Amino acid sequence: MVVTAVDIYKKLPQTNCGRCGSPSCFVFATRVALRQEVIEKCVSLSGDELKELNALVSEIKTLTTGTGSNAYAQAAEEIKNRIKDIDFKESANGLGAEHLKEDDKEYLHLAFLNHNYRVSKTGDVVGDDGKPPSAWARIFLIIYINAGGKGSLKNEWISFGDLPNTFAKQKSFKDNSENVLIKNFAGKKEELREACSLLGGADAATEFKSDLAYKFSVLPKIPFLLLFWDENKEEEFPARVKILMDKTVLNFIDIESLVFLAERLAKELCEAKGIMVNTV
Ligand code: SF4
Incomplete structure (x- = not known):
């Protein structure tokens, strides 16, 4: 490799x-x-x-x-180039993707956040709208396909810290994603709501008791649930954020890439509202 x-x-x-x-x-x-x-x-x-x-x-x-x-x-x-030897036809179902063959070329057709993309065996990616995705979206599409995940979701939400072998990365996960959202959206619940909608989040407020609840289908088998409790200055409660994932998430992505994925989601939410976070 x-x-x-x-x-x-x-x-x-x-x-x-x-x-x-x-x-x-x-x-x-x-x-x-x-x-x-x-x-x-x-x-x-x-x-x-x-x-x-x-x-x-x-x-x-x-x-x-x-x-x-x-x-x-x-x-x-x-x-x-990392996915060139992967059997697209065999992997498609496990990844929640569609296998396409056109003019002797193979593709996987799958969604990333709220956009659909076609990925070729040479790792080229194009959206259904003809536009290429951002570079970081391309990275995750390749990482996801290369991981070759299989199986169904359990539909059971758990936190990053509940996943096995994540102890060494828990601080990074919190600092790079949940704390970034707290820092930029405390006291700005409606702005976060708009950012979630812009990124294709589905409002799940009826299912959860937090101030905001949005589900993101980040990749076909990697959903995230974002829960947000806004600050209450009078009662001196600080804002809180939890990013939860399906119990099966490590069947579809490795721990380090998961930390990176949550970090990117937090940055995209900030950038959707014109907030630039100071890491590239
Ligand atoms: S930012 Fe630089 S010094 Fe800090 S942990 Fe990352 S690579 Fe190391």
């Missing part, structure tokens, strides 16, 4: 602390992959982690030569 920036990113602490001089762990991973940075600049790594990452970096053979100004576009290009 060709090692890419995404593989380096998954081994980083994913805290986005910025102490390496990059605005996020993802940008740092891309710079390392491009040999614009050295892995030792991440101050949070132990000796063993550094050793493991150095071994990974040394396996990077094909370096792309772009400017590196857009870390997501760079990484999307790097991982697109």
Whole structure:
């Protein structure tokens, strides 16, 4: 398997602390992959982690030569070949996708948030509206297809911390997604409601007791449930956010990519309301 920036990113602490001089762990991973940075600049790594990452970096053979100004576009290009050997026909059902064959070319047709995309075996992605998705959406479509998930959803919502083997990533998950939403939407319930609608969230207020409840079909077998309780200044209650997922989620995505997916969803919600979050 060709090692890419995404593989380096998954081994980083994913805290986005910025102490390496990059605005996020993802940008740092891309710079390392491009040999614009050295892995030792991440101050949070132990000796063993550094050793493991150095071994990974040394396996990077094909370096792309772009400017590196857009870390997501760079990484999307790097991982697109990863699905070329996957049997699309066999995988489609497990992924909740449709298998298409046209002019001897195969595609998987599947939804990402509120858009439908067609993914070719060469990792090229185009929307039903003829437009390409954002680079980060391309990354997740490839990661999702490559994971080759199977099985049905349990329709049982659980928190990230309830998933097995997530202890080391719980702080990153909270800081990069739930806390980002608290910081930007506390006292702004209606703005968050609008952002959820803009991203295709389905209002689930009748099912839950929170101030806001929205379900997102992020990928066909990866739904997220966003619960929001707004602050009450008089009673000194701070705002709270929970992002829940189906109990089966790890059948369809790895833990590190799940942290990244929740982080991106939080940023997209902020950006839908014109709020720029200071990681790339
Ligand atoms: S790569 Fe390391 S130093 Fe840089 S933001 Fe991530 S955790 Fe912090």
